Amino acid sequence: MEKNLIRKFSIYSILIIAILGIVLNLVISSRIENMVIERSEITKLQMTIAIIIFLGLFTLYFSLIWIVKDASETIMEQNLALIKSHEELKEMDKMKNEFINSMSHELRTPLNAVIGFSDLMKQKNAGELNERQEHYIDNILKSGKHLLTIVNDILDMIVIEAGKTELVLSTFSVPFAIDENIECVTSNTEKNNVIINKEIDPQLESIEADEQKFSQILVNILDNALKFSKKDGGVVNIIARKTGDNAQFSISDNGIGIKEENFKKLFMVFQQLDTGISRKYGGTGLGLSISKKLVELHGGKIWVESKYGEGTTFTFELPLAQKKEVKPND
Amino acid sequence: MTKVLVVEDNPLNMELVVEILNSLGFEVFGAINGEDAIKEVEKEHYDLILMDIELPVMDGISALRIIKSKPEYHNVHTVALTALAMKGDKEKFLAAGFEDYISKPIDVPEFMKKMLIFKKS
Numbered sequence: 001m002e003k004n005l006i007r008k009f010s011i012y013s014i015l016i017i018a019i020l021g022i023v024l025n026l027v028i029s030s031r032i033e034n035m036v037i038e039r040s041e042i043t044k045l046q047m048t049i050a051i052i053i054f055l056g057l058f059t060l061y062f063s064l065i066w067i068v069k070d071a072s073e074t075i076m077e078q079n080l081a082l083i084k085s086h087e088e089l090k091e092m093d094k095m096k097n098e099f100i101n102s103m104s105h106e107l108r109t110p111l112n113a114v115i116g117f118s119d120l121m122k123q124k125n126a127g128e129l130n131e132r133q134e135h136y137i138d139n140i141l142k143s144g145k146h147l148l149t150i151v152n153d154i155l156d157m158i159v160i161e162a163g164k165t166e167l168v169l170s171t172f173s174v175p176f177a178i179d180e181n182i183e184c185v186t187s188n189t190e191k192n193n194v195i196i197n198k199e200i201d202p203q204l205e206s207i208e209a210d211e212q213k214f215s216q217i218l219v220n221i222l223d224n225a226l227k228f229s230k231k232d233g234g235v236v237n238i239i240a241r242k243t244g245d246n247a248q249f250s251i252s253d254n255g256i257g258i259k260e261e262n263f264k265k266l267f268m269v270f271q272q273l274d275t276g277i278s279r280k281y282g283g284t285g286l287g288l289s290i291s292k293k294l295v296e297l298h299g300g301k302i303w304v305e306s307k308y309g310e311g312t313t314f315t316f317e318l319p320l321a322q323k324k325e326v327k328p329n330d
Numbered sequence: 331m332t333k334v335l336v337v338e339d340n341p342l343n344m345e346l347v348v349e350i351l352n353s354l355g356f357e358v359f360g361a362i363n364g365e366d367a368i369k370e371v372e373k374e375h376y377d378l379i380l381m382d383i384e385l386p387v388m389d390g391i392s393a394l395r396i397i398k399s400k401p402e403y404h405n406v407h408t409v410a411l412t413a414l415a416m417k418g419d420k421e422k423f424l425a426a427g428f429e430d431y432i433s434k435p436i437d438v439p440e441f442m443k444k445m446l447i448f449k450k451s
Binding site for chain 1: 340346350435
């Protein structure tokens with residue numbers, strides 16, 4: 001309120017000075033035109049002009065001071081508010097990190113007993129088991145491990161969404177990484193009869209990327225391909241090639257395929273296309289969305305092509321080298 | 331026999347680790363927090379300490395620091411066994427002076443393999 005008054009006062013005073021100036025100018029010029037001014041009148045006029053000029057300058061000077069002071073006060077206030085909200089955001093960020101860390105800890109602690117004891121029992125550490133007991137223990141162990149995957153995936157997702165994921169870059173061999181990841185998925189899967197073919201462009205020797213995250217992407221997609229390929233005669237093809245400044249990786253299966261209207265849903269969090277799928281094939285529904293985020297973090301892209309009933313191809317493309325700009329730390 | 335001190339505040343997880351180590355032929359003792367662990371170490375000679383990090387009274391890192399500061403315990407092997415498994419945690423505990431790091435939930439066969447390395451023949 002007070003500020004507005006000052007502002008108005010300043011503007012009005014400038015206007016008044018301007019109007020007075022104009023009036024005075026008219027008066028003087030009319031007198032001069034008529035040439036009927038007396039000497040005493042001239043002195044009076046000069047005095048008046050001097051006073052008006054003095055008053056005008058005086059008002060102008062203080063108006064300007066007021067305006068500048070007023071503006072700088074507003075800026076100062078805005079700065080303080082910004083500093084405060086920055087501090088608040090930092091504090092909230094810290095609290096969120098602490099929450100994520102303790103959530104991770106609190107979820108893992110009971111899972112340790114669930115997975116550990118069922119594993120011990122499965123290993124007949126507590127004596128022989130009959131067939132049904134063994135089956136039950138297998139179920140507990142499998143569910144415990146599944147829950148652990150979900151916990152890991154959710155935490156990954158939270159960290160990625162919070163923009164806290166940093167790439168640890170290194171240059172590594174593409175053929176070697178592919179072999180390693182094939183071995184990783186085949187040792188975990190029950191579908192050992194699926195044939196995995198690979199075709200690697202000899203020009204694509206190495207890539208600069210985050211090796212651990214590259215593996216996470218490839219394993220996610222390979223896992224899916226294995227999961228959804230045919231039970232008998234299942235074939236998964238991996239094609240890696242160099243396309244300009246990028247490395248392109250295509251992983252195709254000859255499994256159930258995906259309807260086109262569902263392509264977009266694939267990369268969304270917790271979207272398994274059919275609730276029956278998670279029962280039949282397992283998985284958390286987070287794998288592909290995590291892969292997409294990790295690919296994008298590298299400045300790459302991922303897409304899907306599929307014919308329903310015939311098979312699916314996932315392709316991701318990563319730049320061969322990362323741009324050298326360093327991301328600013330908060 | 332190889333003597334192991336398990337520092338763990340959760341009774342179920344303590345039981346699990348003790349069972350596994352017993353089955354592998356270790357002599358196992360327990361402590362429920364960092365302070366308790368220091369008292370134990372002063373009483374007995376241990377070959378290996380499996381230390382949880384988040385503990386009441388005194389956490390695992392502080393306890394390790396005190397134990398490692400005494401020259402008579404320099405040859406005791408120390409492994410962090412913790413549910414703190416976010417990015418950077420492992421590096422943090424190794425930097426604090428642990429020889430190795432195992433995250434919970436443990437994979438029993440893998441855990442057994444790691445423990446056997448510390449077993450005196």
